[in-house]
Amino acid sequence: MAQLQKIDEAIDELFRYREIGADPAFSRFIPMVYDPIKFNWREVFEAQFNQLFNGLMLKGEEEVGRIFLAVFPTEEVLAHFIEHSNPGDLLFMHHPLVMECGDPRGAWGKGFIPINPDLISQIKEKRLSVFTLHVPLDYSRTISTSDAMAEAYGAKVVAEFFKDEKGACGVICEIPAANTEDLIEKSKSIFQIPYADVEGQSHSSITKVAIAAGCGDKVYAMQEAEKLGAQAYITGEIHCHIDNVYGKKKFDEMKKYCKTTTMSLIGVSHAASEYLVHATQLKPWFEEQFKLPVTLIPQDEWWV
Structure with missing residues (x-):
């Protein structure tokens, strides 16, 4: 006890x-x-x-x-x-x-x-x-939602992003070279999901990824990760599929961004x-x- x-x-x-x-x-x-x-x-x-x-x-x-x-x-x-x-x-x-x-x-x-x-x-x-x-479980770099994801991919955390004045929810990581399809399949295996939510560009060799657990479907966070050199962005969800005005607005914003991004975008489900x-x-x-x-x-x- x-x-x-x-x-x-x-x-x-x-x-x-x-x-x-x-x-x-x-x-x-x-x-x-x-x-x-x-x-x-x-x-x-x-x-x-x-x-x-x-x-x-x-x-x-x-x-x-x-x-x-x-x-x-x-x-x-x-x-x-x-x-x-x-x-x-x-x-x-x-x-x-x-x-x-x-x-x-x-x-x-x-x-x-x-x-x-x-x-x-x-x-x-x-x-x-x-x-x-x-958020305290997102901010911590000792035990955290995004760091646990990085660990599962065998990734080395080299920087933070998706920050506010109290902490960061996202991490920029270096990984052994993998193509987009490899990352999708590895994601399905890690998170035990039948399929991933996938958008963006495909790459034959990815060595730098952005990881943000949960609601990483923020255009400004994705743009920040892209500027930091991320070739892929792995998060809980790429698209917001919430059936209300807010959800549909976010979905439309993300669809527009997906046409311009250079990254492979991979969603593994918020909960997983x-x-x-x-x-x-x-x-x-x-x-x-x-x-x-x-x-x-x-x-x-x-x-x-």
Whole structure:
């Protein structure tokens, strides 16, 4: 067993989430999805989470016996956590909301979706804990979403991009020479996806790539990577397939950019790109730090 407070302290020491402050994305998106359904999230979620939108979201018993790792709080993920956990167990995720990003060969997604309040009630009734860490897990160069991807490609990180004043979400990497098709096939194998979202130019020899986990579908970030010499850009999604005005605007912007870029653009799904850090870096870190069993909860489908 480990103390919940000690786990929180160790996470904060490594990822500095209190120092980084309020998450720029979820400080907007949590009110955006919960207020319209009149769910009293300010009362249900932990007070500090409601200020930072990272950290301990739901607090159960103080003694933790097992840690579960997932990306999004989908119904399948939360049902698995509730069924296979004991009071006090902890679910650590990258996102506090479900995000349907859409399938490049299937249905478009709905964007951000609130957690079913009934599942939140079941988690609280069972005295389980939920902890989420968004941008601090992107910014860290010790354990991070994009660095885990670089590691899987056998890449050497040589620079950062896609930055703000508090950190960088993307890395520029050198890799052993590969052509575009090689990178696509390697991506499918690494992330266990049936197909990738592919745009841009094909190259016979790529030695420098840009990697940005999750929503790397930002034209300005891609332009920055291109100026830094990247021949390929690997991210969670190339196109936004969210079925609303925002999603369609972004899709049109990216289609226009794809006609001009010199890079090979490869999308591996938002969820799969961010699951990798849980499987390859966070799991061994939690096991070593706390001597607890750690259970991974992958999604049944990565393109949703």
